[in-house]
Amino acid sequence: MKAMKALRELPLHLMLLPGALIVFVYCYVPMVGVTIAFQQFVPVKGLFGSEWIGLDNFRYVLNMPDIGRVVWNTLFISVMKIVAGLTVPIAIAILLNEVRLQFFKKTFQTLVYLPHFLSWIIISGILIDILSPSEGVVNRIVQALGGRSVFFLGDNGWFPFTLVASDVWKEFGFSTIVYLAAITGINPxxxxxxVMDGAGRWKQMRHVTLPGMLPVIVLLATLSLGNVLNAGFEQVFNLYSPSVYESGDILDTLIYRIGILDAQFGVATAIGLLKSFVSLILISLSYFLAYRLANYRIF
Known part of the structure; x- marks a missing residue:
């Protein structure tokens, strides 16, 4: 009986083979490069010819004068993105649920969903134009209202918040769909x-809509813990400049500059390995919390 069942399932396992092979080649084979973190790596000598220096690269990383600031920038930006990425879509989903005009509702959903499909290269070009301190439409509006021009992408005080606001603008439409689906699953x-108890729209939202959305909110909030050290390399790389390194330099951009521009491959790999190790712990914790709080399981 088991042999017949295994024979019936054989085509399904064969269908998984190409995907498993791709994952193995592109995700597991490159892990051999982790050894670079423990070497004075020289590309000409390769992985097996470079000098083994143990934990020297890690000591160098921990003694870097800017590493504390970079870690703080990463945590600050990513936590703000997580919080804003949860609250804004939830609020928009609740407001859209109250809209009765279907044409307006669907049109709005489509418009806010479109930026999700644009790359950060395109969006960065748009942001650089509209946030320009001299010719940008945003600063022209600020000046028309009597304010002073703001250098959003060149001021250390404004840059992190500009990153968060632009990230929310790009992604909240996609997240809103998830929360709208959660609302539609609430028993009418x-x-x-x-209504029979005399609850108005506000009390219905507080006592019916939000509790009905709570499992999804808890699930997405706990799963987002794994991204605490991912502040968005593509976005930051396309928008930052040396003038905002103090508030905008994150771990991924530091790895890029040290590894690609300065050719310190061992140091860059050491930073990436430390980041991956912490991320592994946070992801494991997030899935544990998702299981305990929202009964979510991977398998």
Missing amino acids: SLYEAA
């Missing part, structure tokens, strides 16, 4: 019972 009889 709960709203009917709330």
Whole structure:
């Protein structure tokens, strides 16, 4: 019986083979390069010819004068993105749920969903134009209202918040769809019972809509813990400049500059390995919390 079952499932396993092979080649084979973190790596000598220096690269990283600031920038930007990325879509989803004009509702959903499909290269070009301190439309509006021009992409005080605002603008439409789906799964009889008890729209939102969305909110919030050290390399790389390194330099951009521009491959790999190790712990913690708080399982 088991042999017949295994024979029936054989085509399904064969279908998985190409995907498993691709994952092995592109995700597991490159892990051999982790050894660079423990070497004075010289590309000409290769992985097996470079000098083994143990933990010297890690000591160098921990003694770098800017490493504390870079870690803080990474945590500050990513935590703000996580918080804003949860609150804004939830609020928009609740407001859209109250809209009764279907044409407006669908049109708005489509418009806010479109930026998700644009790359950060395109969006960075748009942001550089509209946020320009001299010719940008945003600063022209600020000046027309009596304010002073703001260098959003060149001021250390404004740059992190500009990153968060642009990231939310790009992604909140996609996240809104998830929360709208959660709202549609709420039993309509709960709203009917709330109306019978005299609850208005505000109380229905507080006592029916939000509790109904809570499992999805908890799930996405806990899963987002794994991205605490991922502040968005593509976005920061396309928008930052040396003038905002103090507030905008993150771990990924530091790895890029040290590894690609300065050719310190061992140091860059050491930073990446430390980041991956911490991310592994955070991802494991997020899945554990998702299981305990939202009954979410991978398998």
